[in-house]
Amino acid sequence: MKLGDLTELAARNLREAVLRNSLTTLGISVGVASLVALLSLGVGLQQLVDRSVARAGLFDTVSVRSRQSAPFGQPGGGGRNPRAAADFVAPRALDDAARKEIAALPDVLEVNPEVRFTAEARREPSSQLVMVAGMAQSSESSGTLDGLNGHFFSGPEAEEAIIQGDLAKRLVDAGQAPSSLLGQQLTLRFAQRQALPPPSQQAPTDAPNQAVGPDEEAMGFSIVPSERKFLVVGVTPTSDSGGGGQVGFNTAGIYLPLSVAEKLQVVQQGDLRDVSRATPSEGVRYAALNIRATSPTAVAQIEASVTHMGFAAFSLIDVARNLRTFFAIFDMFLGIFGSLALAVASLGIINTLVMAILERRREIGVLKALGAADRDVRRLFFAEAGVMGLAGGMFGVVLGWVIGRAIQLASVIYLRRQGVNPPNIWSVPWWLVIGAIVFAVVVSLASGIYPASRAARLDPVEALRYE
Amino acid sequence: MLLLYSYEGTMKQKLLQRYRPEEEHDNSVIQPMQSENSSSGFRNSPVKPLRVTLRSMTVSESGATSNGFAIRAESVSRSYKMGEAVIRAVHEISLDIGKGEFLALLGTSGSGKSTLLNLMAGLDRPTSGSILALGRDLAAMSSEELATHRNRTIGIVFQSFQLLPRMTLEENVELPLRLAEVPRGERPARVQEALERVGLGARTRHRPTELSGGEQQRGAIARALVNQPMILLADEPTGNLDSKTGEEIMSLIAQIHRPASGPGRTIVMVTHERALAERYADRIVTLSDGAISREERLR
Numbered sequence: 001m002k003l004g005d006l007t008e009l010a011a012r013n014l015r016e017a018v019l020r021n022s023l024t025t026l027g028i029s030v031g032v033a034s035l036v037a038l039l040s041l042g043v044g045l046q047q048l049v050d051r052s053v054a055r056a057g058l059f060d061t062v063s064v065r066s067r068q069s070a071p072f073g074q075p076g077g078g079g080r081n082p083r084a085a086a087d088f089v090a091p092r093a094l095d096d097a098a099r100k101e102i103a104a105l106p107d108v109l110e111v112n113p114e115v116r117f118t119a120e121a122r123r124e125p126s127s128q129l130v131m132v133a134g135m136a137q138s139s140e141s142s143g144t145l146d147g148l149n150g151h152f153f154s155g156p157e158a159e160e161a162i163i164q165g166d167l168a169k170r171l172v173d174a175g176q177a178p179s180s181l182l183g184q185q186l187t188l189r190f191a192q193r194q195a196l197p198p199p200s201q202q203a204p205t206d207a208p209n210q211a212v213g214p215d216e217e218a219m220g221f222s223i224v225p226s227e228r229k230f231l232v233v234g235v236t237p238t239s240d241s242g243g244g245g246q247v248g249f250n251t252a253g254i255y256l257p258l259s260v261a262e263k264l265q266v267v268q269q270g271d272l273r274d275v276s277r278a279t280p281s282e283g284v285r286y287a288a289l290n291i292r293a294t295s296p297t298a299v300a301q302i303e304a305s306v307t308h309m310g311f312a313a314f315s316l317i318d319v320a321r322n323l324r325t326f327f328a329i330f331d332m333f334l335g336i337f338g339s340l341a342l343a344v345a346s347l348g349i350i351n352t353l354v355m356a357i358l359e360r361r362r363e364i365g366v367l368k369a370l371g372a373a374d375r376d377v378r379r380l381f382f383a384e385a386g387v388m389g390l391a392g393g394m395f396g397v398v399l400g401w402v403i404g405r406a407i408q409l410a411s412v413i414y415l416r417r418q419g420v421n422p423p424n425i426w427s428v429p430w431w432l433v434i435g436a437i438v439f440a441v442v443v444s445l446a447s448g449i450y451p452a453s454r455a456a457r458l459d460p461v462e463a464l465r466y467e
Numbered sequence: 468m469l470l471l472y473s474y475e476g477t478m479k480q481k482l483l484q485r486y487r488p489e490e491e492h493d494n495s496v497i498q499p500m501q502s503e504n505s506s507s508g509f510r511n512s513p514v515k516p517l518r519v520t521l522r523s524m525t526v527s528e529s530g531a532t533s534n535g536f537a538i539r540a541e542s543v544s545r546s547y548k549m550g551e552a553v554i555r556a557v558h559e560i561s562l563d564i565g566k567g568e569f570l571a572l573l574g575t576s577g578s579g580k581s582t583l584l585n586l587m588a589g590l591d592r593p594t595s596g597s598i599l600a601l602g603r604d605l606a607a608m609s610s611e612e613l614a615t616h617r618n619r620t621i622g623i624v625f626q627s628f629q630l631l632p633r634m635t636l637e638e639n640v641e642l643p644l645r646l647a648e649v650p651r652g653e654r655p656a657r658v659q660e661a662l663e664r665v666g667l668g669a670r671t672r673h674r675p676t677e678l679s680g681g682e683q684q685r686g687a688i689a690r691a692l693v694n695q696p697m698i699l700l701a702d703e704p705t706g707n708l709d710s711k712t713g714e715e716i717m718s719l720i721a722q723i724h725r726p727a728s729g730p731g732r733t734i735v736m737v738t739h740e741r742a743l744a745e746r747y748a749d750r751i752v753t754l755s756d757g758a759i760s761r762e763e764r765l766r
Contacts, residue, residue: 002645005645009645362629365629368614369588369590374611376646461585
């Protein structure tokens with residue numbers, strides 16, 4: 001029998017016992033709905049975490065440091081392992097040339113120097129020691145500051161600051177909202193590096209200046225306290241409202257435009273190392289560079305390339321991998337629990353089709369007498385199971401979508417009442433829709449194996465005698 | 468090739484009449500044989516049984532030639548097990564049915580006539596022996612081939628009509644065409660033609676429950692004929708009908724057997740109504756206890 005005739009006959013048969021078949025189909029729908037609802041929550045949670053870590057730049061960022069500046073005893077630095085001599089790449093300075101070379105690597109979106117320093121943030125009468133970090137302009141579009149109150153830096157050279165919500169709470173007067181800092185001036189006091197003239201130009205003094213080294217051309221610097229005022233243009237959400245201003249490796253209390261932060265000439269950790277060296281460096285030396293990859297999947301390759309270039313590289317790719325594994329297992333368990341209802345529904349299909357065989361025994365006999373082969377009868381029952389699975393799958397996806405939405409809505413209402421900014425924990429991707437329908441059809445067909453085989457095996461003579 | 472028969476009783480003339488000229492040249496003709504253990508059925512019969520003994524014959528090795536026979540049964544037996552007991556529904560029956568012949572299988576309930584018909588239809592398989600339909604051995608066919616045989620070679624009419632109640636008449640008649648994978652476009656005309664042939668051209672949209680018994684049986688005949696099979700098997704087609712309607716149905720079957728124009732069909736009809744059989748059939752074969760107890764050539 002042709003597929004069209006088979007489907008037509010199957011649909012007709014299903015219409016005949018419409019109530020029973022509808023209930024069976026509803027059973028499949030409930031099974032699929034539970035599967036879709038649970039998996040949509042699992043997927044939603046995974047996407048929420050993915051979004052958070054992507055926003056934080058954790059999984060698409062590689063932090064690069066020079067192995068020259070890492071002292072012996074610190075990971076990635078100092079000592080040379082003689083056993084790894086063949087693979088050993090000489091440490092290089094993290095300078096402008098290296099920065100350009102790294103930027104030219106495939107899948108590298110941008111390379112920014114890491115500028116981080118400790119400062120005192122003061123807004124009379126409050127003051128607080130904070131970590132200040134330079135933030136690249138690209139952060140504006142990367143979504144790292146979602147939920148920001150105020151706005152991003154008006155330009156790369158703007159004397160503006162974005163403050164973490166929790167810090168802002170400490171700096172504002174009691175009873176005031178953190179966002180009340182917007183538009184106000186904030187004073188940062190920090191340790192500034194001031195270059196010293198060459199020893200020959202310096203006035204004869206005591207021993208310390210002579211300690212710069214035997215090289216007359218060697219330059220040193222002095223550390224002086226410095227203050228600058230910045231206009232607060234943004235306040236990140238506070239941690240208790242679902243935010244926290246987590247921006248990956250660059251987590252800090254206050255963010256300044258990167259180029260502004262660079263020009264502050266703040267004393268960096270590498271500066272002290274340079275002073276300790278007998279051969280001070282020439283040109284710009286970076287304490288660290290942060291590489292942003294085009295996607296988390298490119299991180300491993302970039303990390304390997306950078307290591308091969310002679311730098312110490314660090315990323316959270318393994319953490320990302322573990323996180324994905326966790327969610328895969330989590331989704332699998334949700335899928336198993338969701339499938340339990342579908343397994344029960346499959347028993348309903350078997351029951352319905354076995355009942356159909358009993359009721360249509362004579363009809364099966366007539367069909368066989370008219371020339372239906374065992375295969376035709378088997379396919380007819382398969383088609384009926386498949387149609388129930390398809391209809392149940394489609395309706396189940398809709399039902400699951402509604403249930404998922406309801407759970408999301410309930411969680412939003414609950415979290416808002418708790419004063420927490422509710423995240424979206426629900427997602428129905430297209431693969432879940434297609435997969436759930438296909439799964440429902442496959443389960444239905446599998447359930448139809450026994451009834452279909454039983455119907456096909458019916459002896460036509462006995463079936464025709466059946467009253 | 469030599470065929471020798473021994474016979475007794477008054478059947479000689481009828482025996483000579485049975486063979487049409489072309490059949491006289493057929494060297495594989497086997498006459499009905501009466502097995503020993505089933506001959507008891509004749510004891511009280513007014514007509515003495517035909518006793519035929521095959522002395523010598525040559526049958527083509529493949530057995531795949533029809534040689535003018537629509538159906539040939541060769542020592543066919545069908546037995547069933549019921550617990551420890553073995554029920555022999557049909558036992559060692561040999562029977563030839565010529566192309567275009569109208570054969571009536573007569574017998575009491577449980578005589579094996581319906582079982583024999585089911586074997587000819589390919590609905591059942593013999594326990595031993597073979598049945599050839601248009602030269603093809605049904606016993607050697609796969610279940611798929613048997614299904615094709617039921618769909619294309621034969622048409623079956625049942626006592627209880629067996630129309631599917633949830634389908635309209637035209638849908639019922641269309642069923643064999645669906646199974647034969649006849650293109651959708653061709654089906655309506657063929658269904659209409661079959662229904663008009665049985666006088667139900669105006670009842671196509673009716674469901675079986677909306678039809679009288681006679682109409683239902685005519686619908687069943689239309690369904691049996693829609694694929695234009697060579698052989699029509701009818702299992703007590705008038706059994707559920709009153710005598711007048713039964714006459715109408717028999718008249719219709721007779722028309723199918725010998726239509727005014729076009730080729731006729733081989734008819735094998737199971738009945739327990741001797742009068743109807745005598746009126747319409749070319750030959751009557753009476754079964755008793757699963758064996759042929761009597762054979763009468765009428766035309």
